[in-house]
Amino acid sequence: MSHSHTHAPGESHSHSHSPAPQQQQQQQQQMVMPPPDPALQAAIEQDFKPVDLKLGPPNDSTALCAKHGLEVCAECGVDFAALNNLAKLFVANPTLACPPPPQVVQPQRSQAVTKTKEDGNTLFKAQKHVQAISMYTMAANVASQRLPWEPNQLMREELSTVLSNRSAAYLAAGDAVGALVDADAVISLKKPWSKGHFRKAKALVELGRLREAKDAIQLGLQFEPMNAEMNGFLGEIEAGMKKETRIKAQ
Structure with a gap:
């Protein structure tokens, strides 16, 4: 059969024809998943424990233990909380692809x-x-x-x-x-950010914990040594510590 044909106005002349039957068969063979590793499959099956469950609202999208209808059940030894939270996300966002794109x-x-x-x-x-x-x-x-x-x-x-x-x-x-x-939470989330250490030092000064405040501000300065605001506050803390020492000496 001849492959002669015409293109629409403005249509590119670059094209590809459908693969021949032999090529299609080769592509299908390439898409076949390899068999599972026998040792790995055996380990999975050894740890597998069937669980009786039933589906709950909304629209049978939550997993519950079959005996008590609970999401978390100590007697049945099940905890479907994480699984159900994920299911709720998909129920609330029906347009999301599953699995979602990275x-x-x-x-x-x-x-x-x-x-x-x-x-x-x-x-x-x-x-x-x-x-x-x-x-x-x-x-x-x-x-x-x-x-x-x-x-x-x-x-x-x-x-x-x-x-x-x-x-x-x-x-x-x-x-x-x-x-x-909150300052400690900031540091745990983003330790290299000097602002968290600055916030911590400010709070510690207010609580009268000057030594800890100095340690906090010095740690922050390790990430941003030229920060003028933090260096100035360090000077204030050290001045406060000296004053505190003089008062205690009297």
Whole structure:
């Protein structure tokens, strides 16, 4: 049979014909999955334990123990919480591909975190520290609820910034302990970021723990030694320690 044909106006002349039957057979053979490793398969089957379960609402999307209808059941030895949380994500987001593509990000969530954080910043500048704390808390909740397959680094970046701001708001509102807790959380999320160590030092000074504050600020300066704000605050801490020593000597 002849392969002569015409192209539509403006259509590219580059094309490919359907593979011959022999090529199709070769492609199908290449797509066949290799058999499982016998030793690995035996190990999996040895550890496999069948579990009686039933499906629950909504729309039979949750796994429950068959005997008691519980998500977590000590008697039946099952815990479907993590599995059901993942199922709820797919039920709430029916347009998501399964499995989802790698590195997918919800732009609406990023926008919500940014908008709520900026609203908190506006309240903080207006000296409305309690309201700012509430807004930062809302932003932190939104950031921490990213879908499990989204890049973890994005969540850490957003959350560390929000908690740093909330630490400052707690301190301004007179809650040095809350400020210290948030500063420690920032450090655990993003240790090389000097801002977390600065927030911690500020909270410790307010609590009268000058030696620990000095250690915190010096650790932060290891990551950013030329930071003028931190170097200036270190000088204030050292001056306070000297004054404290003189008072104790009297």
